[in-house]
Amino acid sequence: RSQESFRQRNECQFDRLQALEPDNRIQAEAGVIESWNPNHDQFQCAGVAVTRSTIEPNGLHLPSYTNTPQLIYIVKGRAITGTIFPGCPETFEESQREQGQGRSQGSRKDRHQRLHHLREGDILAIPAGVAYWCYNNGDQQLVSVSLLDTSNFNNQLDDNPRRFYLAGNPEDEFEQLRREGGRGREREGRQAWRGGQGSSEDYNNIFRGFNSRLLEEAFNVDQETVRRLQGQSDNRNSIIRVKGRLDLVSPLRSRQEGQREGRWEEEREREREEEQRRMRRGGGYDAN
Amino acid sequence: GLEETFCSLRLRENIGDPSRADVFTPQAGRVSTVNSFNLPILGHLQLSAERGTLYRSAIYTPHWNVNAHSVIYVLRGRARIQVVDHLGQSFFDGEVRQGQILTVPQNHAVVKQAGSEGFEWVSFKTNDNAWISPLAGRTSVIRALPEAVLANAFQISRDQARRLKYNREETFLLTSSSSRREDESERRAAA
Numbered sequence: 001r002s003q004e005s006f007r008q009r010n011e012c013q014f015d016r017l018q019a020l021e022p023d024n025r026i027q028a029e030a031g032v033i034e035s036w037n038p039n040h041d042q043f044q045c046a047g048v049a050v051t052r053s054t055i056e057p058n059g060l061h062l063p064s065y066t067n068t069p070q071l072i073y074i075v076k077g078r079a080i081t082g083t084i085f086p087g088c089p090e091t092f093e094e095s096q097r098e099q100g101q102g103r104s105q106g107s108r109k110d111r112h113q114r115l116h117h118l119r120e121g122d123i124l125a126i127p128a129g130v131a132y133w134c135y136n137n138g139d140q141q142l143v144s145v146s147l148l149d150t151s152n153f154n155n156q157l158d159d160n161p162r163r164f165y166l167a168g169n170p171e172d173e174f175e176q177l178r179r180e181g182g183r184g185r186e187r188e189g190r191q192a193w194r195g196g197q198g199s200s201e202d203y204n205n206i207f208r209g210f211n212s213r214l215l216e217e218a219f220n221v222d223q224e225t226v227r228r229l230q231g232q233s234d235n236r237n238s239i240i241r242v243k244g245r246l247d248l249v250s251p252l253r254s255r256q257e258g259q260r261e262g263r264w265e266e267e268r269e270r271e272r273e274e275e276q277r278r279m280r281r282g283g284g285y286d287a288n
Numbered sequence: 289g290l291e292e293t294f295c296s297l298r299l300r301e302n303i304g305d306p307s308r309a310d311v312f313t314p315q316a317g318r319v320s321t322v323n324s325f326n327l328p329i330l331g332h333l334q335l336s337a338e339r340g341t342l343y344r345s346a347i348y349t350p351h352w353n354v355n356a357h358s359v360i361y362v363l364r365g366r367a368r369i370q371v372v373d374h375l376g377q378s379f380f381d382g383e384v385r386q387g388q389i390l391t392v393p394q395n396h397a398v399v400k401q402a403g404s405e406g407f408e409w410v411s412f413k414t415n416d417n418a419w420i421s422p423l424a425g426r427t428s429v430i431r432a433l434p435e436a437v438l439a440n441a442f443q444i445s446r447d448q449a450r451r452l453k454y455n456r457e458e459t460f461l462l463t464s465s466s467s468r469r470e471d472e473s474e475r476r477a478a479a
Contacts, residue, residue: 062441063433065352065421067374067395084432086354086421092434108450113432129354129395129421131429133437156357156394156414162374164352164395166429167441172374204376206397207423210350211370211381214399217464218347218424220455221448228442229452231376240440247436 012045022052026171030059031136031239035173038150038161047151049161051173055079055134055142059239060246062205063133063166068148068155070126077142078119080250084131088113092249115250128154131166135246165205169231170238172203205231301327303339303410316346316461317402324416331416338411338418342367342402342461349460350399350423356415358392360384363410366403371396397423401464425456 020042022034031054038049049068055061055077063084093111118124118134126132136142148161163172207215208230215226228234252271301322302308309318319340324331336356342348342365360369362384371380371392383403384390392398394414400407422428430438431453438449456462 060437060440063429063437065395082433082437084421084429086419086429087427088432090432108454110435112434112437115434129352131421133433133441135437154355156355162395164374164397165376166423169376175375206352206372206374206376207350208376209370209372209378209397210399214347214368214370214401215350215424217401217466218350218399218456218462219430219452221451225442225444225448225452228444228448231442234443242436242440246434246440248434 014041014045017042024173024177026173026237028170028237028239030236030241031055031061033173033238035177037177038159038174039177044159047149047159049148049150049174051146051148053142053144053146053239055136055144055239056241057136057139057141058242058245059136059142060242061134061239062168062170063131064163064170064238065129065131065166066126066148066164067128067157067162068150069128069152070124070146070148072124072126072144072146074118074120074122074124075143075145076120077136077140078117078138079134079142079144080115080137080246080248081118081124081132081134082113082115083126084113086130094249110249112249115248117250128152135242135248137246165238166207167205167229167231168234168236168238168240169204169208173238175203207231297329298327299329303337306341311459311461313346313458313461313463315343315463316458317342317348317406319461323418334414334416336413336416336418338413340407340409340411342400342407344402344404344406345464345466346402346406347462347464348400349425349428349456349458349462350397351420351460352395352397352423353392353413354419354421355394356413356418357394358398358414358418359412360390360392361410361412362386362388362390362407364408365406367407367409368401368403369398371398420460422460425462426459428456 020036020040023037024035026033033051033053035051036043043049053061090111090113092114094109150159150161161174212226212230215229216223303320303322306318308320310321311319317340319338321336321338323336330336340348364386366383366385368383369380369390370378373379373396379396380390423430435446435449435453438444438452439446
């Protein structure tokens, strides 16, 4: 431990500070991820890495987790995000009543873990190793800045920030900087988003590294689903464009927030209509 | 006052006894865990351990260790283990056998499948309350994601997304179709 703190003190011995622009830019189907070189003295001294992501309306940042805790600040826009805590129940669920009589899997309604609504000014804390995804449900770009605390005691790997994707074939935003010694540059996205240049072999989601037969067994699904799970022939990178709108089980935003944006009445009306529709479908609520 | 605290600390916990299993699936195997909740001294050491048994061809669900490294020592039998890094590259893909050790770094995805004679192991974990995040099964990350996110992320239909979420009801010890087939043929032969 004493050696470690000596090393860190040494890394903080530099002559002057600099204001830094991002060094790396990854273009995806529906957004951009920019990152600052984590090997820069300032970041090494602080034991952190920083990224900035811009997600277009209706864009979805694919589920991923990092080896460090993260603090994310929403600079602009609004979003819905989901964090996945292993072992916790799926508490956002469509009610059994709406299923009617059907209990087969085909008619099973969706359930998932809690979602959070984000808006400008929000800070979101994500623990190390906890997966999360983010969807821009607003009508303007969603811009956020993330700090990855590489020196946090929860990170038992080395000081390199790493992002593990659960879907697609996205690039780790720091990997290229590590490989190329961190020279500043701007790149276009890989394959379709990069004019068909570059190799897709280096970047995969974590399912890709598993034997597909083993995954078929583990998930009890067919070969085609596993092929999709592994992101084979997926060139959309880390931020994808959602087809239509993302259909989620989620409560409306709070009254206070709705009022702030002058949309409360509109939402209340929608809520009332939805309630009436449910009543008509389900034949109303039963009395005890 | 040391004898009231450190001197009297319990230092021992048996995790080899099958009847003490924390997780048990009759067709797939069992797992016992010792951590700072059931052996408090581990809180000081910031370590924990897991003892597992997988029956023939059974699978320990693909998962990642959220907050610890895992050092696996093989007690008996063989297993195929795959470890995947953050680039989706296979970090290790091979068979481990009795007496061997394999280290699985924190956050790296891993899956184990027992060989034909089963597989027993003990894992030492570098956190007193180590937890895993399963990728398949009832408590998995896939199950916790909205169907719409799965459908868009993997470019699959809502039906496929539903199957992906719900086709496995076990928590993390999974039977394999090959072992089920072998069991059935053995039963038929015995009859």
